[in-house]
Amino acid sequence: MKKTLFRGFKPVFAFTARQNIKSKGFLATTIIVGLIMFAIPFGANVYMGYEAKKDASESVEEFEGGVADTEGYINSIYFVNNTKLPDEQIKTALDSYCIENKTSIAVVFGHDENESHILKNAAEVLKTSQVIYSITLEDDKYKIKAYVEDGNEDAEARAQDISEYMSAGLPGISYAMAGLDMDTIANIAAGGHNTVTRAGQQAEGIGVILVKTLLPMLVGLLLYMIINMSAQSVTKVVIAEKTSKLMETLLTSAMPYGIVAGKILAVTLIAIAQMLLWLLSLVIGFAAGHLAAKSICPDYENMIIMVIDMIRESCAGAFGITSVILGVFMLMLGFLFYCVYAGFIGTFVQKVEDLSVTQLFLVFPLMVCWLAAYMAPVLENDILFGFVRLFPMTSPFSIPADVIVGNVGIFMAAGSIVILLVFTAVMILLTGYMYKKRVFR
Numbered sequence: 001m002k003k004t005l006f007r008g009f010k011p012v013f014a015f016t017a018r019q020n021i022k023s024k025g026f027l028a029t030t031i032i033v034g035l036i037m038f039a040i041p042f043g044a045n046v047y048m049g050y051e052a053k054k055d056a057s058e059s060v061e062e063f064e065g066g067v068a069d070t071e072g073y074i075n076s077i078y079f080v081n082n083t084k085l086p087d088e089q090i091k092t093a094l095d096s097y098c099i100e101n102k103t104s105i106a107v108v109f110g111h112d113e114n115e116s117h118i119l120k121n122a123a124e125v126l127k128t129s130q131v132i133y134s135i136t137l138e139d140d141k142y143k144i145k146a147y148v149e150d151g152n153e154d155a156e157a158r159a160q161d162i163s164e165y166m167s168a169g170l171p172g173i174s175y176a177m178a179g180l181d182m183d184t185i186a187n188i189a190a191g192g193h194n195t196v197t198r199a200g201q202q203a204e205g206i207g208v209i210l211v212k213t214l215l216p217m218l219v220g221l222l223l224y225m226i227i228n229m230s231a232q233s234v235t236k237v238v239i240a241e242k243t244s245k246l247m248e249t250l251l252t253s254a255m256p257y258g259i260v261a262g263k264i265l266a267v268t269l270i271a272i273a274q275m276l277l278w279l280l281s282l283v284i285g286f287a288a289g290h291l292a293a294k295s296i297c298p299d300y301e302n303m304i305i306m307v308i309d310m311i312r313e314s315c316a317g318a319f320g321i322t323s324v325i326l327g328v329f330m331l332m333l334g335f336l337f338y339c340v341y342a343g344f345i346g347t348f349v350q351k352v353e354d355l356s357v358t359q360l361f362l363v364f365p366l367m368v369c370w371l372a373a374y375m376a377p378v379l380e381n382d383i384l385f386g387f388v389r390l391f392p393m394t395s396p397f398s399i400p401a402d403v404i405v406g407n408v409g410i411f412m413a414a415g416s417i418v419i420l421l422v423f424t425a426v427m428i429l430l431t432g433y434m435y436k437k438r439v440f441r
Contacts, residue, residue, distance in 0.1 A: 008254020011263030014209035016237060024239065030274055037278045040287035048303075073160045075103070078129035080110040080118060080272025082136045090135070090166075096164045106116050116259040122147055131159045135166075142167070165220075218225035219331070219401045220370045226335055230271040231342035231362055236434070237263045257432030262345060264428070272332050320406070326413050327400040333420055334396020338366065340427045349436040365393065373397035389414055392423040 020026065077094070081087055087109045098104050108129065118134060125132055132147040144166055146159040238260065246433055251363045254262075286304070349358050373388045376398065388394040389408065395416045402408035 009256035016266035039288035042289035049293025235346035242434035
């Protein structure tokens with residue numbers, strides 16, 4: 001049999017992969033974490049959907065008795081105004097609703113009636129009015145509550161629509177009472193933000209600011225966590241047979257380079273597959289939760305989607321399919337590089353008891369490189385920025401985020417990937433060489 005440099009890679013890879021998959025708790029951890037990753041965004045979206053529905057209209061309560069509205073249209077309302085808003089302003093808002101929906105509503109106003117009074121007289125009032133509304137001012141917020149007859153689902157739906165319309169129009173009514181014109185009211189509703197811009201530069205939108213401050217940190221933290229989760233496992237599999245009699249038998253059928261490459265790649269690819277499964281669970285949970293929230297409240301607006309859209313408008317090419325694929329690939333390649341580096345550190349370990357001491361040589365460079373990549377955009381130093389994008393120990397923390405937001409072109413990203421691939425290959429060879437030296441010394 002020809003002695004190749006990586007002889008024995010396949011059997012070592014397959015054996016290590018099987019051992020890791022069969023290890024205690026691997027399957028349970030994968031499934032449980034996957035379910036948690038699904039449940040968190042799903043539950044958050046559903047909760048926000050219910051909150052959006054609650055905010056749109058405080059509630060719709062049902063009562064027995066009253067006259068059924070078989071057509072489903074509301075044409076008579078008893079409106080209890082417990083605020084300082086003029087009845088005329090409320091009537092104007094209702095008239096606007098009627099114009100938009102091509103209907104007409106007769107309104108009778110009541111004043112200074114608390115909820116217990118409304119509940120006491122609801123059955124009698126609902127004989128002549130299809131819906132009872134009350135408006136109150138609590139904690140500087142207007143709250144509208146609607147009461148409809150029991151079993152009248154059409155009237156309930158219409159009451160919900162009117163409540164949402166009124167809730168959206170109340171700020172404008174308040175501003176109008178203060179004597180503001182429509183243009184001023186529109187400017188107030190639009191809100192605003194401020195930025196500080198150097199002379200000669202274009203003002204950056206809030207989406208760009210969010211990306212430059214948050215995304216590099218999040219991507220760096222993600223890479224840091226997955227490396228810490230798997231680096232010790234890589235080191236352990238590298239030193240597993242160094243002190244046992246199995247090493248002599250193993251080296252008769254495999255080269256040191258094949259042993260190291262097989263062990264490291266097996267652990268790394270399993271960890272990557274596990275992380276991709278968790279990421280997929282997160283995405284599916286987010287999408288399912290968004291659809292569920294939309295079914296609960298059709299007017300629900302997902303904040304994360306709004307932020308992504310804002311970033312896309314601020315940065316051309318941000319969050320495109322190509323940029324996301326390149327970013328994820330660079331992230332996985334960086335993880336592979338650091339796993340190989342962890343294996344290299346493991347070649348200097350003779351006993352498992354010494355493993356904790358050698359981890360300092362992994363954790364410290366890891367933290368320094370992440371901080372350098374994170375601080376480069378903040379310091380706005382072009383030389384430092386270029387260095388962290390090309391240096392193989394910092395580029396995994398910088399390039400993925402830069403590609404996703406469109407700050408790095410294809411050639412720069414390709415150059416960083418090529419450099420990282422070369423250094424990873426060299427690190428594998430160096431690890432195999434040190435592994436051989438430490439075994440046969």
